[in-house]
Amino acid sequence: MGHRSILALLVVVATLSLSERVIATGDERASPPPGRLHYVLMYAPLTAAQAADLRSTYRALSRGGREMNPLLQPVIGSPAAMIALKGGVVALTTYANHTLSKKKPRTACVVSIAEAAMYGIVAAHNYHVAARLGR
Numbered sequence: 001m002g003h004r005s006i007l008a009l010l011v012v013v014a015t016l017s018l019s020e021r022v023i024a025t026g027d028e029r030a031s032p033p034p035g036r037l038h039y040v041l042m043y044a045p046l047t048a049a050q051a052a053d054l055r056s057t058y059r060a061l062s063r064g065g066r067e068m069n070p071l072l073q074p075v076i077g078s079p080a081a082m083i084a085l086k087g088g089v090v091a092l093t094t095y096a097n098h099t100l101s102k103k104k105p106r107t108a109c110v111v112s113i114a115e116a117a118m119y120g121i122v123a124a125h126n127y128h129v130a131a132r133l134g135r
Contacts, residue, residue: 045120046094047090048116049119050089053126055123056122063130097111
């Protein structure tokens with residue numbers, strides 16, 4: 001199974017698991033309080049997508065690519081700094097979504113899925129660039 005398929009599968013699993021709990025009620029305010037599994041399923045795809053983005057970035061760089069994000073260019077030479085930065089992004093967005101989910105669980109679900117999908121697309125693009133440069 002390719003990297004794109006794995007990322008897509010993670011997003012689908014998160015969507016299906018959360019849609020049953022949140023959307024079935026039809027009213028966000030009537031939704032039951034989310035449990036621990038809910039949070040794991042909501043944030044695992046984002047973490048996986050960030051990790052795939054990090055790995056795919058370094059794969060493309062190792063084949064002659066370059067970082068196009070000007071905010072990341074200063075830290076791209078240090079894998080430890082990149083891991084810390086990606087971890088910080090995951091922690092910050094997880095905290096923001098957790099806070100949002102207390103009042104708007106459906107909105108937090110959609111935001112979480114959108115974030116994971118966005119980083120999954122970035123990772124897929126990076127892998128595509130790396131494959132093209134590897135030829």
